[in-house]
Amino acid sequence: MTDTPRDWNAIRAVIRKDVTAVRRSKAVVIPMLAVPFLLLVILPLLIGVAARSQGGGVGNFLDSVPAGLADPITDLPEDEQMIVLVNGYLLAPLFLIVPLMVSAVLAADAFAGEKERRTMETLLHLPISNRDLFVAKLLGAFIPAIAVSWVGFALFCVVTNAVAWGVMGRIFVPTRLWGVVIFWVAPAVAMLGLGVMVRVSVRARSTQEANQLGGAVVLPLIFLAVGQSTGLLLVDLPVAFAIGAVIWVLALWLTRRGARRFTRDEIATRI
């Protein structure tokens, strides 16, 4: 097949179309914003309020946590320990649900949704290469997922620092761990969500079916969060970097495989 040069105008046009369409879809926007709002605004707010009203250390809990994670917290004054532990550390892996979920929802809409709405055939009959169409669909989900994650994180920082100001008297998030999570692990996780949903969407006939099949992706993240909070995972900086790297490799592998199967012939056979 003749290889065509990358057409960024076409890619931008498809991305703009997908993003505009999603912005107007309440069924997509509401869950996409509600979960980050709960995780990144409401949850830290409640934790902050609880920490301020109850105070107290988390010594018993820290006994079961590896020293690398426990030491910097044990060194803090007792009334700061809970808020720093939860908002500074334990929420970090939970935060990864945001890019994962947003990218998965958007990818389901971009790939399976296009089939469901019977608009995919229109795209297949246009002069846009398989590769450019795939890149456009991928970026159309990846960029908003990262945008939502980063804006959500900015809100999280504001809320957390504001609510904890009375206890902390200083800005304590973002921590270095958060930095790694936001700029290294979160994009990897968003790409992982995309990689999975691209594969799922090839088989799914509707957005709902794709979301149901892809929902299994959230579980590993929940396990990761639980794992960290029980000290099973040493999520300090090097480990966070390593986990990010592993997720990137997995995500890129899945995406590459998805791209190989993203051919007009394959898609047209299933619509």
Next chain:
Amino acid sequence: MAAAAIQTVQLTRRFPSGTALDRLDLEVFPGEVLALLGPNGAGKTTTIRLLNGVLQPDSGSARVLGLDPAVDGHAIRQRTGVLTENAGLDDRLTARENLEVVARIRGLKPAVAHERVGELLERFDMGERADVAVQGASTGQRKRIALVRALLHDPELLFLDEPTSGLDPAATRDVIELISSLATEHGRTVVLCTHFLGEAGRLADRMAVLHRGTLRAAGRPAELAAEMWQGLPTDIELAAPADARVLGLLRPLDGVITAESTPTGLRVEVGHRDVIARVVRTLVDASVDVFAATPQPHTLEDVYFAIEAQLEIESIS
């Protein structure tokens, strides 16, 4: 004759569910309107997808505008316009947004795309709906927007799948006139898939009948009719249905193939147009009042149904 705009040789495509297109040999010449006919599942959509480089053939080959769709699909799609059976519009976008995406993909600059889209929407009486979300648009309105999409870049070759389904009579007439002018005045080649045989009869230079993925007939309707029927049916209007005496006068005449009574007189099938005059003269000489003699050449519709009937008989036997 000019090189064919479309040529397929033994073009075949199979799916796990079965063979969708089986050894299709077809030619369409520039400026020609070909009606691709057949029931649902006949292979019409698969043919369009193969010709536009969306599907890859399992065997056989095709040339479209001088290019091989299996290799140069991208280049072919730049020169073709497709109206899919389903309008394929995103309900969440406006008509203009749906069209401008396509215009941008087709390489039109934003300002040019905006102007071209506006111009075509006005031409199709969709100007007022240009900036309203497609959700809520009628089938006919969707079809018109989709037609605009197929024509945005003034394509050399058009694949139109059911272009008038869902349109009201006035819009249907407009679309038929448009397709006709695209072919006759602008030299565009059109492959028309339709269930409306009257429409196909008005527009198509040639017809191709597909049945379960196999081409069962292809050619000009008159040529196909000549292969199927020997003569030219002609209705003769009399004061009353023809009786045995009248039929007896005509049946022995040279050039008369059949003569049957009808409620308005009789129908003769003649070997040649000239025979009609002889038939009328014979009746008048026998003091039979003749009010009209109207040749009824076989239409595309007659040909299609005769082929379908043949296929039905074949499948039963």
